[in-house]
Amino acid sequence: MKIKKVKYIKTLQAALLLLLMSSLHAQEHPSLILTKQGVKEIRSQLGKVPLFDASLVETKAEVDAEIALGIIIPLPKGFSGGSAHERHKNNYQVLEKAGVLYQLLGDEKYGIYVRDMLLGYAKMYPTLPLHPEKISYARGKLFWQALNDANWLVYASQAYDCVYDFISPANRSIIEKDLFRPFADFISVGSPQFFNRVHNHSTWGNVAVGMIGIVLRDNQLIDRALYGLKEDGLAAGMKDNDGGFVKKEGQKAGFLANLDEPFSPDGYYTEGAYYQRYAMYPFLTFAQALQNNKPDLKIFDYKNKVLLKSVYALLNLTKTNGEFFPLNDAQKGMSYYSNELVSAVDIAYLYAGKDPSLLTIAKQQGRVQLNNSGMAVALGIKNNLEKPFVKKSIDLSDGSDGKQGGVAIIRSKMKEDELTLVLKYASQGLSHGHYDKLSFSFYNNSTDVLQDYGLSRFVNIEQKGGGNYLKENASWAKQTIAHNTVVQNETSHFGGNFETGSKFASEKYLYDVSNPKVQIISANENNAYPGTTIQRTMALIAQDGFEKPFLLDIIQLDSKTVNQFDLPFYYLGQLMSTNFAYETPNNLETLGKANGYQHLWKAGTAILTVDNAKVSWLNEGSFYTLTSITQPNDEFFFVRIGANDPNFNLRNDPGFIFRKKNVQKATFVSVLETHGNYSPVSEVALNSYSCIANLKIIYEDANYIGIQIKSISGVETVFILSTENNKSNQKHHLIIDSKTYEWTGPYYK
Incomplete structure (x- = not known):
């Protein structure tokens, strides 16, 4: 016994x-992004890998300057761009960097800085009420919105992980009890309208809770991050005083839901490239942490490797110079040189098989993360492994199942030059979406030829509404007239109603880029205006007699009622000429009274009598001419943005609008030429005139539309589209003006 x-x-x-x-x-630290083994490997390479070493020197100089300045933790107040906001933002960024430096360099001054900063926040945090600014649907405590609080925790959790063993158990107890645990609870169970939904805001919240949950080895927090708040945790406080989100029965939430819902199988994020860029940092950073701590989850394989696909999608959603196309709410000028994309490219390189083309992007970015993914990239560049990253024509589906429309990108490259068409036929794009079905933008290399306005906001500039969205974002930037697409009866698509717009997406009819000389996208929109169908077909065509490929644009409308249709084009640069007379007013009036029209000055008007209306302009050394087929009594307006804008929040960009009135069926056909050049140094203009002699519709019925383009040199181009049968093996036979056209597939060229 x-x-x-x-x-x-x-x-x-x-x-x-x-x-x-x-x-x-299990309690080994660091373990989030850096690991003990990873730190050992990085230290063995220090001084031997130029790009990594340069990034380390730059980071060290920044953090040393902050340490010399001293720890500053102001009481929260003000919006984005304000001194308190920017100080707290700077604090969390420097915290993370100091933690990394402590691990890589072993210098205790960085550990002391992180410890003392966290103890300072731990002393203040229990005393904080909600932030004094009350305009957010989910207010934070450190910041005016919970989103920024989540930003803080994502970075601070990494710093804490790096110096965990340096901080005494007594101080760790204070930091966890008074700061991290109540912080995680506040942005989750305390802010369900923020945490428990599908949105880039919630992704940051989910990741913040998950990151600190891993550091604390708290499975409840990790579970909360991955799967959202459970129903029994939502009994109270579901709607805050600012009119926040209420979770609906059966609705998914949490990090995995935010991977499932907004991402299409192609890696396109439904809110658009600007917010996809913003969300990539938490998505990929948490994925790294999960890979290090929950490898059985196989997060990088989730949804057929959608996170890795998303990096490639983002890189393709850029102009020649790396700036993102401004789809939906988007600040123009944001690019893959941002910190989020440096992180994304590094992580994708390490976890996507070390694709050498990503090294070319990383080399352009000129810096790397100070972790194993950054070291892998820096080593690849050191060893000259990079290969060109080639942006090709691509059609990115939208929607979790890839069946909610999409964004088509068509590129035509000629030696060092590139023309790019972007047609948006996607879903609404959540709260950041615009009412712009079948809108497009067009670029000559990195120059906007026909632009998308983007958003009305000056991010983090306090003087402009605290850096927040301006009221003109809703009254102008989101409205249909602000985009290069059709407007019916001066009302926006879906009446500018978010709930209605969220139910529908446009439908792809045809995407074919197999022939580099004729690349085509065609899509249908049947819900933007009840009783009206819209089909837009755009083709980038390389043709003898034209200096560069021209863009053919065909819009066919069929309505059950008589309507007015407006088609705007927003260009940049200086007007050169028109081939028709127009009048300019002595006193400016607005084009309309609502739905964005109130923000347009009527700068010129014409009643068109020509068969082809030509508008030419010059921008950044190139000439452009838009030739449009017109009918007698079609109206034309030169417009300029900026009316009813007392605070000068809008850019005063020019545009022009073609209008057809009192019609049930209407067809807009235009050709955009890119031609010639002008040098202010030599003061010589070359090829400054249009090559088109005549543009006309030679056939149109319920099944086909035929367009003829004659150049001045005598070259005749005929394009025929089968508008009802897009099968690639379908044979067609059509007689037009006694001439027989036979072809197989959706179009003839």
Whole structure:
């Protein structure tokens, strides 16, 4: 009996020892992004890898300057761009960098800085009420919105992980009890309208809670981050005083839901490239942390590797110079040189098979993350492994199942030059979406030829509405007339109603880029205006007699009622000429009274009598001419943005509008030419005139539309589209003006 008891005790002691060893291993730090083994590997390469070393020197100089300045933790007040906001933002960024420097350099001054900063926040945090600014649907405590609080926690959790073992158990207890645990609870159970939905805001919240949950080895927090708040945790406080989100029965939430819902199978993020860029940091950073701590989850394989696909999607959603196309709410000028994309490219390189084309982007970015993914990239560049990253024509589907429309990108490259068409036929894009079905933008290299306005906001500039969205974002930037697409009866698509717009997406009819000389996208929109169908077909065509490929644009409308249709084009640069007379008013009036029209000055008007209306302009050394087929009594307006804008929040960009009135069926056909050049140094203009002699519709019925383009040099181009049958093996036979056209597939060229 005693022998059995002794054996039992020894067995129990062995089990407890194994449990203790397992627990000690589980508590190893750092383990989020950096790991002990990873730090060891990085240290062995320091001084040998130029790009990594340069990034380290730059980071060290920044953090040393902050340490010399001293720790500053102001009481929260003000909006984005304000001194308190920017200081707290700077603090969390420097915290993370200091933690990394402590691990890589072993200098205790960085550990001391992180410890003292966190103790300072731990002293203040329990005393904080909600932020004094009350305009957010989910207010934070450190910042005016919970989103920024989540930003803080994502970065601070990494800093804490890096210096965890440096901080004494007593101080860790204070930091966790008074700061991190109440912080995680506040942005989750305390802010369900923020945390428990599908949106880039919630992704940051989910990741913040998950990151600190891993550091604290708190499975409840990790579970909350991955799967959202459970129903029993939502009994109270579901709607805050600012009119926040209320979780609907059965609705998904959490990090995995934010991977499932907004991302299409192609990696396109439904809110658009600007917000996809913003969300990539939490998505990929948490993925790294999960890979290090929950490898069985296989997060980088989730949804057929959608996170890695998303990096490639983002890189393709850029102009020649790396600036993102401004789809939906988007600040123009944002590019893949942002910190989020440096992180994304590094992580994708490490976890996507070390694709050498990503090294070309990283080399252009000129810096790397100070972790194993950054070291992998820097080593690849050191060893000259990079290969060109080639942006090709691509059609990116939208929607979790890829069936909610999409964004088509068509590129035509000629030596060092590139023309790019972007047609948006996507879903609404959540709260950041615009009412702009079948809108497009067009670029000559990195120059906007026909532009998308983007958003009305000056991000983090306090003087402009605290850096927040301006009221003109809703009254102008989101309205249909602000985009290069059709407007019916001066009302926006779906009546500018978010709930209605969120139910529908346009439908792709045809996307074919197999022939580099004729690349085509065609899509249908049947819900923007009840009773009206819209089909837009755009083709980038390389043709003899034209200096560069021209853009053919065909819009066919069929309505059950008589309507007015407006088609705007927003260009940049200086007007050169028109081939028709127009009048300019002595006193400016607005084009309309609502739905964005109130923001347009009527700068010129014409009643068109020509068969082809030509508008030419010059921008950044190139000439452009838009030739449009017109009918008698079609109206034309030169417009300029900026009316009813007392605070000068809008750019005063020019545009022009073609209008057809009192019609049930209407067809807009235009050709945009890119031609010639002008040098202010030589003062010589070359090829400054249009090459088109005549543009006309030679056939149109319920099944086909045929367009003829004659150049001045005598070259005749005929394009025929089968508008009802897009099968690639379908044979067509059509007689137009006694001439027989036979072809197989959706179009003839």
